[in-house]
Structures are given as C-alpha cells and as structure tokens.
Amino acid sequence: MLSGDMAKPLLTCQNADGDLSSPASVGTAIGILGSGDFARSLATRLVDSGFKVIVGSRNPKRSMNLFPSSAEVMPQSDAVKKAEVIFVAVFRDHYTTLCELTDLLVGKILVDVSNNTEINHHKESNAEYLASLFPQCTIVKGFNVISAWTLQCGPRDGNKQVLISCDKQEAKAAVGAIARTMGFVPVDMGSLCAAREIENVPLRLLPFWRIPFLLALSLFICFYIYNFIRSVLHPFLMEHKNKFYKIPIELVNVTLPCVAYVMLSLVYLPGVLAAFFQLYYGTKYRRFPDWLDQWLQHRKQIGLVSFFCAAMHAVYSLCLPMRRSSRYLLLNDAFKQITAGKDNAWVDEEVWRMEVYVSFGIIALGLLSLLAVTSLPSIGNALNWREFSFIQSKLGFAALLVSTLHTLTFGWRRAFDGTQYKFYLPPTYTLTLLVPCAIILAKVVLFMPCVSRKLLRIRRGWEKGKCAQFTLSNARNPSYEYSHGEGTSIV
C-alpha cells in the first residue's frame, strides 16, 4: 500500500507537472466526442495509459457497450463539462452538430483528429474549419496520422509520431504531453495553419518517389524503343532476320543499365550544378532555384531507383546463359566451327573485353549495394555526418566512375565502327555516356586547388564582397552540395 505522502508525487511524476488538474496527469479526465472506431480505440488507449476517459455520446445507452468499461459514457453536454481537453472524433460534416455545445466549450482545448478522403479536399483544413465554428476554444490538430489499429495495440515499436499543430504553445504542449504519456512521440509542426499539411500526411502516396519513378519509366520507354529499332527492327527490315525473341529479356537487359547509369549520373548532377551556382554568386546564402532545390531533395530516391535498375540488370544478365536461345546459338556455333574445321574459337580481344567489363560491372554493383544499405533509415541514422558524406559522396562517386569504365569497356571500339550505326543511330551506350562524362569533368574542375579552395571558403560562410565572418559553422553545417536532401540520402 502506498503511504499517503508517497501517493501524490508518484501520481504526477510521469506527467511532468506539479498540478493534478493538468491534462497529462495520470487520472486526469479527457473527453471524447464521437463513438466510431477511432473514438473507441482512442478511449481504450487513454484508459490503458491511466487517464480518466469521459465519452460524450448523443445516445449514451447504445454507445455504452462499445467503449471500455472504465470509460464513462454520458450525454455530450455532461461530458464536455468534465474535461478540459476534448478529442473531437466526429466527421467534418457533423461538426455543426456540436454547435449546441458552444457555450459549454468556451476555453476548452479541442483536439481535431479527423482526416479527409482526398488531398486538399476542402479549401480550409478540418481543424481550421472547427476553429472558425468555435472561436472561443483552442483547437489542436493531432493524432490523425495514427490509425485506430495502432491506438488499440499501443505503439509497441516506439516509433509512431504524432504530428501536432496549434496556435497556442500551452495547448500544444498539453496535447503533446498526453501523446507522450500514451507512448507516442509528439512532433511540433507549428501553428494551426499547418493542419492542412498534417491532414494530407495520411493521404500521401510516396510523394518523394513519384518524380524518380516517372523519370525512370520515361527513360526506360525511350531507351527501349531506341534499342528495339536498332536491335530488332533494323535486322528485320534490312536483313530479314527475325530477332523478335529478344523482346522479353535481351532488350530489357540492354535498356535497364542505360536507365540505371543515367539515373546515377542525375544523382550527382545537381550537386555539381549547386557548386557552380555557389561559385558564380560567391555565397552559400543565396537560395537555389526551385527546380534545383527539388532535385537536390530527390537524390536519395533517384539513387535508389538507379540501384534497383542496376540490380535487375545484373539478374537479367546472369539469366542470359541459361536460356534456350543461348543454348541453340551455341550449338549452331559449334556446328559452324566444326564444319569449318576451325580447332580454336578463341578471340583474345573479345575475351579481354568481356572479362574486363563484367568485372567493372560487378564492382559497380558491389559499391551501389553498399550505398543502398546505408540508405536504410536504421543504418543511416547511426552514422555521423562525416561517415555519411564519405559513403554517399566518395563511394557514390567511385560507383559512378566504375560504371563509366563498365560502359566504356562494354562499348569498346563500337562507337568508331560505322556498321554499328543502324539507321544512323549511334550505339546506345554512347548516348548514356554524355551526362556522366560531363559530371566527371566538372568534378575534376571543382577538385582543382584554386576552385576547391574558393568553394570551401564559400561553404564556410565567406561571401563575395563581404568581410570575413568567423562563424561556428564548419564541420557541422552540411554544405549545400551534399546535405540539402534528407539525412539519409544515397548521394
């Protein structure tokens, strides 16, 4: 049994305040309006976290059985009187039904937990609409990113964030404390106008992946058609050879590395552009143009799509010798060799070319896998800034270099061979080399002492035409070249 003296401080210690009436205290009354799935799961979780839950229902008798037994279910007007913080678990369309409670709600904190069914469905966010209906209440947006399921199970994996926004710091802090007591991690998103963004969060469908995916898809289609014309259509029209069997595997396998290689170069291009931008304007404080900013922020995703294409290219390549077509061609070659009486098929140049380019390909894939693994949140978070930039920038650039060598040795002398220009179209690999070679050249320029020294000065805060400022920024302020994306980037 707890002694009387102990009871009080214990009662409050988890909730970080010295006043029992504060909403975060164990045993504090929390109101809920609504009786849907979310309301029920919320009530369960609040009860489990030690709060006293008061549910306001328009039909208390019917709702009674839906809620945990320790939650008190009563008419809405009674419920709102008993709690200072009230969760509004009602559809936006039914907010107006609460207007009869206006007088009782004065001064209360209303937590809007609602979601929409479409992104930017309404002109104003649900929370702002609620605020306009109840100007004398403090509206807090929050908990909408948590599912009823997570509420019911409890946040066992300890990673669930609750995005909260509110115009009043105190109310925000109060709801944040409730979230923390429930086991969630409150994240302050600023004032109530952020509610729009918060309401869009659960409706987002991989927003950062859209552009990289579409980019990869369009590159794939372009290169595929180009390769189809050169490898299938040209032999069919010119030499009446049926090479259509190449469509499912061989064409895909020459297209994938093009996509992977171009995408990989697009990961490093914006960094180079940003460096030249900074050199040109002589400052790091000038904002990049929006397209460059967007590009810098998508580098991780572009890099991972590039890795996926490279890995698929590896699998396709490894499948080549197991196919029937490869077997039949080999048998036919054996037949030809024997009928020709040639006892040695060996072509030294061909052997060396293939040994070398396959070798570079494997090394590039190995480097890209390391980059991909360090892009995993749980690994990236364990790296400090220096390690992260070493891996993503140094190793990543090494991967680009080795990929370039892979492409060059694969191409060998074909670019200078007139017969390779089917329909006057140059071999595909020559097209893909353009951007990467430009980047490598630019990196060489940026690496020259005179340029690199100036860039370093700019990134340490030096500005053209201003006197030197000694500010504590080096070593910790990620230079814009590498850090503009999220913390865990493939670049």
Added chain:
Amino acid sequence: MLSGDMAKPLLTCQNADGDLSSPASVGTAIGILGSGDFARSLATRLVDSGFKVIVGSRNPKRSMNLFPSSAEVMPQSDAVKKAEVIFVAVFRDHYTTLCELTDLLVGKILVDVSNNTEINHHKESNAEYLASLFPQCTIVKGFNVISAWTLQCGPRDGNKQVLISCDKQEAKAAVGAIARTMGFVPVDMGSLCAAREIENVPLRLLPFWRIPFLLALSLFICFYIYNFIRSVLHPFLMEHKNKFYKIPIELVNVTLPCVAYVMLSLVYLPGVLAAFFQLYYGTKYRRFPDWLDQWLQHRKQIGLVSFFCAAMHAVYSLCLPMRRSSRYLLLNDAFKQITAGKDNAWVDEEVWRMEVYVSFGIIALGLLSLLAVTSLPSIGNALNWREFSFIQSKLGFAALLVSTLHTLTFGWRRAFDGTQYKFYLPPTYTLTLLVPCAIILAKVVLFMPCVSRKLLRIRRGWEKGKCAQFTLSNARNPSYEYSHGEGTSIV
C-alpha cells in the same frame, strides 16, 4: 555555480514533478536487494542516471567492492528503510529469505526484475508469487527484458523497451519514470497478471516464425518427394536412366518455387476468407474464428519465408548453366547435332517459352524484393497507412499475378501432354496453381461493383439489419482485410 533560486527547479525538471521525494527525481534514493550481476549493472546505471543507490546485502562488507563506489551498501534491513522503490534482484527461490523484512517493506514499491529459465516454468509468475508473499507492498514487474549488458552500457541505440505491469497506476508511473530517466522506453503492459507474459518475453524463440517455418518445411518435403518420384525414380525404374545427380540442385530448384508460390498464395488467402466472412455475416464487428485470426497475424512471416524461397530459387536457377552436368549435356547435344548433320538447332516455341517465363520470374522477384524491403521495421515505420497498404496489397497482389504467369508460361502445354503424367502424377506446377487461381478468381468477384460496394460499407461500420452509423472510421481505421496483422506486414 548555480544560484539558489535556479537550483531547485533544475533539480527536478527532467523528472517531471515538483516534489523531490518522488522516485524519478535526480538524487532520489532507489533500493536494490541482491548483489548478482544484474544488481551490479542496475546499480551502475542508476548511479549514472543521477539516482542515489542503496544496496541491501546480507554481507555488506563482501559486496562493497562489487558495486560502484557512489552506491551505498548496507544491511538489507537498513537499506529498505531508506528507499520507497526497491528493486528485488534475487532469484525466485530466495524470495522467502526476504520475509524477515516484511514489516519494513510495508507500503513500499517492490520491482520484480527476475526471469525464469523456462517458459511458464511456475504456475504463477514470479511477480505474483512475490505479491503473495508481501501483500502490503505494491509489486511492479519490469526490467526483466533488459540484459545486464544493456544496463551497463546504457541504452545507446535508444530503442530498448522496458515492459512494466502493476495493479496500481501510480506505482507503475513511478517505475516508468525511473525507466525513462535511465534512458529506456517504458511500455505499459497493464495489471500485474501480465507479469506472466512479461516473464516469458526473454525466453521466446521467434514465436511468429515457428508456424511459417514448419509450413514451408513440410511443403518442401512433400514437393521434394513428389518431384523425386517424377524426375528421378520414374526414369530409373521405367527407363533405367540414372538421374540421381539431380538430387542436390535440380530437384531443390524445382521444389523451391513451388514452396514460394504456395506460401505467397497463403499470404493472400486469409484476406479473401476474411472478406467473405464479413460479407456473409454483414458486419465487421464479429470476431473472426481463431484460426483465421492467427493466420492473418502470420502473413508477414509467411510472405518473408516465401520471398526467401523465391530468392533461393533464383540463385539455384542462375547456378544451372555453370554446372559440369549442364556442360556435358551441351557437349553431347553438340555431338548429336553434328553427327545428325542438323545445321540449326533453333526451336522457336521453346525459345519464346523460356524467354517469357524467365522474364516473368525476374519481374516477380523484383516485386517481391520491394515487398521484403518495405517489411523492414525502419522502412515500414516511415510509411503512412495508405502507402503501406498500397505496397503490401497492390504490389503484393501484382507479384502473385506475375508469379502465376511465370508458372503458366513455365508449364506451357505440359498439363495437356499425357507423357508428362509419370506414374499418373500430374506435373508439379499444375498442383501449385490451385490456390493462387482460386484467390485471383475470388479477388475478381470481390472487385465487382456490387460486392465491393457492400464490403466497403461493411468496413466503414455498416451492419446488416442496423441503421447506418456515421462514425469517424474511414481512411484511418485499417480495414480488417489488411490490417489485422502488425503494422509492418508483407501483405
């Protein structure tokens, strides 16, 4: 030096209360009974977190050197007087030795940190046994899931959860606050009867993986025997051909995809059954039968085992052409072709069949790898519900579809070829097609407007024979079909 006015609030601010006697305050006295490894590590951690540690030992002089110097070691009877919260770091078998302290312990909070050596070793949990010995104390179960090693190092990765259960909210909150101050994440597991479950946690051996693993193993054995009879035994008995060399690789390679494919279909079967269950009873509030519930909760693991088998199948397949056997067969074919004077070995149908089924196989593997990657906790946690269900349900079903195409094109017309029915046994691939095709058919039925509309209504809370309820449940309440498992599921 801290000014006097500052000192007090600072002293308490991390511990969220305004009373210095509260257990979570820096400087508060915490008692420990016992002097084993765990007691020592606990003392070290408590001292490092700013608590005053008082160790009760039956032989204080001998124990003195084992504990950090700032911990006070004294006889048990003295120690228990000085602290309100006391960790009992003693074996269950020695609980009775504490009975002499009964009077001194009245009203104290005792934290039972003990573990058992076997699951459900004793009839009642250690904590409940302790509670029965000291009815006038408040018993809290906790910290048993933390190892002495983690205690000593401190929870650097910030992920370590402390499961806590207790019948009194205040005591639970107090111990939770201590855990939080020590850097752990307290998780409320409810009342003391949960101690049994908590004590079993450190003894569990991958409980969620047992059924999927055994399922995969038995499927593997059945299919392996079936394939052995068809591919090795039949040629040996009927044609006196020695194909036993197929045992280590080829037989495994035809068995693995069967297991992977059937397991993948078993991931989607329970969702379909659940949908029909809900349609039949016209409500989502009726509990599923236990077997279905269990099945729904194991989908992630079943899916990952399926992916592992599929990946192994890919590696085995890629190894095929490098083997001696493949080389010898090719050489023999070349010999036959030349002695027959056939200048072209090409069989167009065979070429197309293989190009197409290998291609589908690679695509299916690519889709499954995406699913497997998003099953990683650190990635799954970063997805919102819509993204998660898009990947696991839409992409996962696409993987099932492509796998079905892979199987169909692999099988081609063999199902209709009488010579393939060795010992009247149909080709293996026809057997594996049964469940997946049933699921695809059922999905088509569920996708029909009339059915899907009714299902949607049910999942939004509509019930047969009841008037419509407008509850805030859509968009956030994961429908039962997809969410009944944990948050990070492969389905």
Added chain:
Amino acid sequence: MLSGDMAKPLLTCQNADGDLSSPASVGTAIGILGSGDFARSLATRLVDSGFKVIVGSRNPKRSMNLFPSSAEVMPQSDAVKKAEVIFVAVFRDHYTTLCELTDLLVGKILVDVSNNTEINHHKESNAEYLASLFPQCTIVKGFNVISAWTLQCGPRDGNKQVLISCDKQEAKAAVGAIARTMGFVPVDMGSLCAAREIENVPLRLLPFWRIPFLLALSLFICFYIYNFIRSVLHPFLMEHKNKFYKIPIELVNVTLPCVAYVMLSLVYLPGVLAAFFQLYYGTKYRRFPDWLDQWLQHRKQIGLVSFFCAAMHAVYSLCLPMRRSSRYLLLNDAFKQITAGKDNAWVDEEVWRMEVYVSFGIIALGLLSLLAVTSLPSIGNALNWREFSFIQSKLGFAALLVSTLHTLTFGWRRAFDGTQYKFYLPPTYTLTLLVPCAIILAKVVLFMPCVSRKLLRIRRGWEKGKCAQFTLSNARNPSYEYSHGEGTSIV
C-alpha cells in the same frame, strides 16, 4: 481561450516541472552567444520549440536579420543577464573574447556546442578549456553531434541523440530537458571529462570498420598473389600457356571465397578463445586481454565483411558461364570431342562433385544472408537475447560448417594430388581450412558434457576456489562469449 486556472499547469506540463523559471519550460529564456550558421539554426529550433531566445551579438544590428524575428538580438552583456542557460556557439579560438563577460556569467550554465576539425586536436577538450576560463560557471558539453541542418529541419525521424556531459547532475538534467523539448534524445555521457570523447564523435570515420576492412584487404592481396602464382604464372613459365585473361574475374573469384571463409572463421575464433580463457582461469570476472576484447567487439563488422565477400563471390561465380572465354572453351571442347568421336562427355565424379559443392555454397550463402539481415539495427533491436544468440551463434556456426563442407567438396581429392602442387604450393583451399577446422574441433571439445557443464557454471558466476554464489545473473546476463560486442552482432 484558456481559462486562467488552466493556463499555468498547461504551460508547464511538457517540461516536467512546476516552476516557470526552469530552463525546460515553454517560454523560458535561453541565451545564445554567436551568430554563425549553428547559432542561427539553434535559435530557429529553440523558437519553434516554444523557448524565448535571446541572442548575444557583438554587432546586434548586423546580426538582427540573420535570426528568426521572434528571437531577441542584443549586445552580449545584456543577453547573458536575461538567461540562465546560455549556448556558446563560438569557435574555441574566440572563447577568450567572452572573458569580459566573466562577472555576468557567474552561476550560469554554459553549453559548449563546439567541434574540432581533427580528432584529439587540442590537449584538453573545448569544453574543459571553456571550464578553465569560467570556473564559476557550470559547463555542459552537448549538441555538437547535431548538425545545423538537423536543427533547422527538426529531428523528424526521432532518432537523433544529443550526447551530454557535465560535472553537475542538475545542469545536465536541465540541458537534457531542453534537448528533449526540442525533440532530441539526450544521452548522459557522464562527467565533463567525457567532452573529449563527445567532441571526437562527429569526426569519427567508421572506426569499427577500419580493422575488419584492412584485414580483408590484406587477406585479399595475399591470396590473390598466391593464386596468381599458381594459376597464371606457373602455366606461363612452365607450360608457356597464356592464362592472363584470368586476372580480372577468375582469380578474383577464387580469392574472394578464401577471404570470406577465413573472415567467417575469425568471427568465431575469439569466442572459442574466450571460452578457453574462462575455463583456464576458472572465472568470468577476469578481464580478457585487450587484443581479445577488441577482437570480440569487432566480430559484427568482420562477419559483415565476410558476408560481402561471399556475396561478391556468388555474383562472380554466376557470371562465369556468360563470359566469352567460357563460350570459346566450350566450343573448343565440342570440337575436340567430335574429332575424337567420343559420343558421351559425361564424367560422373565431376558432375557429382560440382552439384554437391555448388549446393553447399548456395545453402551457406542463404544462411549468411539471414545473419546479415538480423544484423540490421532495426531488426536486431526487435529480437530478445535468446533469439539473437540463437541466430548469431547457432545459425552462424551452421554457416561456418556448411562453408567448410563447400570448401571440402570443392577441393575433393586435389590436396592429395601431387600435380596440384604448383611450385610446391598447396592448393589454396587447403590453406583456408586450417582455422575453421581448428574452431570446429574446439567447439566439439567445448560441447563435451564435462567441459560444457564447467563453462556454464563459470558463466553463471561460479569461480574457482570460491564458494557458490547464487546471484541473479542467468538468462539475462549475456555470457561473455557472445555478448561482448554490441547488441546487434553477426556472431
């Protein structure tokens, strides 16, 4: 509107104290000295977290525009008067410029957020240097591991730790509370002398990977040269055969498995040594020699490097049949076979050898991938101790066993074939077998009942020559064999 009664407790509830003047309270004044990038980002984050920010600048007018509008910028002497906790965001070289504020700073908490540009650059840490300049202040080291970028964005992924050290618990707790309010996870690193270590954290470059990487590199070089002599140089000098085409792929492919296999055995060797050490001294409380301790702590990294080499070996092997050289050799073999009139190339022993060793290789790779996946922090953290040790110790040892079988069946009878001893050098695989076979033998010895029982007793706390102690250590105290590394280890 908040009622007056509600306002006060709400105001404080997130900050866990009952006094508004406490630094962690929303609205509390926090001082910042400096106006660089870090100071600005810090100010932004503090303002966003609800603190009142007072910036002390030597040129307030110029600095004004650099800070968020709600931060007050004023002369340094005014600023330090208004805050109890002051962040010193100034370079170490400029600490002395603050000496003019000495009188005003008496009793304040100064947070040193500085970093160095090199590891152990100065004899004493920046924080200790600051402490020597301001003996009447309390110096707290912290926030240096956070980048300006993370400060600006806010710790969205919820994983960012702030390492804090200070000689006074109260000041540490105060700064810890500020960090927590800002959304970071404060980690107590002990007294101020830990500042040196904390200042080195952002400068570290994968310290745990250096030794394993160098080890793998030197093993690779040695084995590569050895294989080069045996497979390329010997045929060239003795038989005048040009095998130089083997350099890029085939030689790498025979070298990688040697590195992988030896590294894998080095993961298990220290555990065996530790067991014999404990058996020899008859106690687990005697410290291991430093080299063994270091080795035990690097096992995870050694294991992952081993896995990387094994995976690369798999990719190289799978590439073998697609190469031109393999094609040409096959065509030449076909030519020879036909001119010799041999209708069957089949060699049963060769077929079986290859089927079996490839099969073991795939299984070993599968086991190693499982180990690698469970080494991911987000997965390792979800396992309890028993599961972790089952996977890393049991499955890992199984992988070592299967790798040994892979090596033995690959080698077959070549070790006993005199012609294989080129330049009297034994086949490479015989060299790699030494350590693993020794480990397997040692494990067999340790598994014998008499030895294993003694070892178990020692690991439960029994000591040679002392009476039995019954301490609560089993099942939770990871025995030194397996746990001495971090929680998430491949072993």
